[in-house]
Amino acid sequence: MLALRPNCECCDRDIAPDSRDAFMCSFECTYCRDCAEGELAGTCPNCGGELVRRPVRPAAALLKFPSRTERTPVKRRSVETKPS
Ligand SMILES: [Zn+2]
Ligand SMILES: [Zn+2]
Numbered sequence: 001m002l003a004l005r006p007n008c009e010c011c012d013r014d015i016a017p018d019s020r021d022a023f024m025c026s027f028e029c030t031y032c033r034d035c036a037e038g039e040l041a042g043t044c045p046n047c048g049g050e051l052v053r054r055p056v057r058p059a060a061a062l063l064k065f066p067s068r069t070e071r072t073p074v075k076r077r078s079v080e081t082k083p084s
Contacts, residue, residue: 003028004057004067010035010045012074017067022054030054030072046075 004017005024008031015022015032023036025044036042036051044051057065 001065002055002057004054005030005072006067006069007071007074008032008035009072009074010040012071017062018056018059020053020056023051024054025049025051 005015005028006017007014009029010031011034013032015030021033022030023033024030025047026049027044027047029044029046031040031044031051040051042051043049057067
C-alpha cells in the first residue's frame with residue numbers, strides 16, 4: 001500500500017492526504033507541486049526517478065487506511081552548501 005507521507009521532502013511543507021498537489025516517485029519520496037515542478041523539474045533528487053502526481057485516497061478509505069503521520073526528514077542537499 002502506498003505510504004501517504006505528510007510532508008514535502010524538499011521544503012517540509014504539509015501535504016494533506018487528499019491534496020492534488022502532491023507528487024511522488026516510485027520509492028514514495030513525496031514532494032509538493034512547487035518543488036516537483038519547480039526546482040526538481042519532475043525528477044526525484046534521491047533516486048533520479050520520475051515524479052508523478054500522487055493519487056488521492058478517498059476519505060472513506062482514509063478512515064480504514066490512514067495516511068502516515070510520521071514526517072519524513074528533509075534531506076540536506078549539497079546545493080545549499082555550494083558557493084553561489
Ligand atoms: Zn516542497
Ligand atoms: Zn525517489
